Amino acid sequence: MRIKIFVMTAAAMLALPALAHAQGIVGGAEQGARDGNRAAGPVGGVVGGVVGAVGGGIAGLLGIEQRPRFREYAIREHHPSYVYESPLAAGAMLPERGVTYYEVPAEYGVKEYRYTIVNDHAVLVDPKTRRIVEVID
DSSP states (O other), X not given: OHXXXXXXXXXXXXXXXXXXXXXHHHHHHHHHHHHHHHHHHHHHHHHHHHHHHHHHHHHOSSOTTHHXXXXXXXXXXXXXXXXXXXXXXXXXXXXXXXXOOEEOOGGGOOOSOEEEEETTEEEEEETTTTEEEEEEO
């Protein structure tokens, strides 16, 4: 039992450096699982995947390194900015009309969300609910 706990702890610790390069939840989980599996086999892969997903979730849907590139991409596209009167934050719900949503390029690995520009900020939005899931600053 102690050996299992040691292996799982070691795998989690070895997976932590991958978090610095995590590409959001999915990318973090994938990277953590790969690193954990390489370090401690299948158990390490499971533990590393969970640790990586948590770290990727903390970093946001877009990884830390992707955020500035995505913000620059969104600015280059020159989409009009929707004026939102309430505070702009994750969880805010955008109106049914007046907001145009755009696909996130595949290179960012965010398939289920769209982006738009609100109050001159790029935001990721769940198109089914119109809720902001991430404000890209």
